Amino acid sequence: MSEIKFTDQHEWVRVDGDVATIGITDYAQEQLGDVVYVELPEVGREVAKGDEAAVVESVKAASEVYAPISGEVVEVNGDLEATPAGVNEDALGRGWFVKIKVKDAAELGTLMDKTAYDTFVAELE
Amino acid sequence: MALAEPTTPDTPLKRTPLHALHLELRGKMVPFAGYEMPVQFPKGVLGEHLHTREKAGLFDVSHMGQAFLAGPDHETTAHALEALVPGDITGLKPGQMRYTLLLNEQGGIRDDLMVTRAAGDGQDGRLFLVVNAACKDADFAHIEALLPPGVELRRADDRALLALQGPSAVAVLTRLASAAGDLDFMTMAEIELCGAPCLVSRSGYTGEDGFEISVPAADAETLARALLAFDEVEPIGLGARDSLRLEAGLCLYGHDIDETTTPVEAALTWSIAKRRRAEANFPGADKILDQIANGAPRKRVGLKPEGRAPAREGAEIVDADGRTVGSVTSGGFGPTVGGPVAMGYVDRDHAGVGSEVTLMVRGKGRPAGIVPLPFVTKRFHRKK
Secondary structure, three states, X not given: OOOEEEOOOOEEEEEEOOEEEEEEOHHXXXXXXXXXXXXXXXXXXXXXXXXXXXXEEEOOOEEEEEOOOOEEEEEEOOHXXXXXXXXXXXXXXXXXXXXXXXXXXXXXXXXXXXXHHHHHHHHHO | OOOOOOOOOOOOOEXXXXXXXXXXXXXXXXXXXXXXXXXEOOOHHHHHHHHHHHOEEEEEOOOOEEEEEEOOOHHHHHHHHHOOOOOOOOOOOOOEEEEEEEEOOOOOEEEEEEEEEOOOOOOOOEEEEEEOHHHHHHHHHHHHHHOOOOOEEEEOOOEEEEEXXXXXXXXXXXXXXXXXXXXXXXXXXXXXEOOEEEEEEOOOOOOOOXXXXXXXXXXXXXXXXXXXXXXXEEEEOHHHHHHHHHHOOOOOEOOOEOOOOOOOOOOOHHXXXXXXXXXXXXXXXXXXXXXXXXXXXEEEEXXXXXOOOOOOOOOEEEOOOOOEXXXXXXXXXXXXXOEEEEEEEEEXXXXXXXXXXXXXXXXXXXXXXXXXOOOOOOOOOOOO
């Protein structure tokens, strides 16, 4: 399992072989508040880096989740349908959104590591 | 993901008398109607909403506009206000409260408000008004400009407004003052709370039993802390205030009602008193009476989306043929209902309860039913 990487849009990515698991960060879930609904893409869909990959809804508003890398959606987290609160409870674990088959590993190179992301978030507050 | 970045407003935000307390309670502060207000506390919108329906929630609604109308006697003051609203104000008994609407000449709604006939010694001729925060300056200017000589508007900007709502509200408030328990729904009395002279009404915006308390600004924090000291009471933010009123089917000005919606279209015909219909002496009377007699072109309805995806304000409502028949004016997730709830306007031919419509959410059509309001049973205090 490779290290976790982050985008400046508050998504995280973890790569295992050629499959990347994606979710939103703990900072993002805290800013969002209680998650009540998650809209996930269809398995088989092709996403390009920066495309809207999912939608996460709090009581008050809907927010887009962007694909940090390009590839084909190979799995989505069905547990989030019944338990959207999983995103709040364990954003980096159980709260994962989609798994994408990595098309171009070089895209990961432009993402932040944990230290860089933590610094980035600290500057936002 | 796209997170709403906080923007700096052009003019500094106003603060309520409870501002320091909100920060101490770790409220998440956001701009609302020119004020810095807590949208939620650490408990979160969901938890705060459920707590209010289960026990008691304390809301700071001091951003709303409070004012007194003062005239030589009740008949004169009430008659002056009746020129602007379609309710029966002259018929109010001392201490009685009524929901009514400030109308414009086209029969549209300038604001919705609560009007109470003051009770107690030396109060004859006084009406107490509470209007929406975003409209208060315009409302008070509008009212003042149209008052006859002898009737004055006095803003009460030196007062805070708290709401204590939920099934435990009466048990809690009677510990501070037993008189609170004697209040009937939609009545107000002068009651001393923590040594401060308060105007306490049995009313609210959540569908639960509860009270709205007008308290001098200097005494607001003491009162709020005293109420929060009770186990049953939690601080509640504007996020849960919105989900609570939506489940209760109550309108939010600027969203479900505005200058382009008549009370008939808004399903608020009940607020137009029978006597006033006969007299036809309120702004927009011709259009409103015509709609009462012949039906309105559209109607505010409750919408229950199938499945779990919420439909939000602005979502188009289409019929089976894909034709637009209305739009959503309020929508979100109802924590007590356990699913999405919404309200919107639908063309009269498609507005029947039980009808199926389609709500356009992110380009996808989602089926929804037109359902009666409210979504949760109202539990207002009824006389035995």
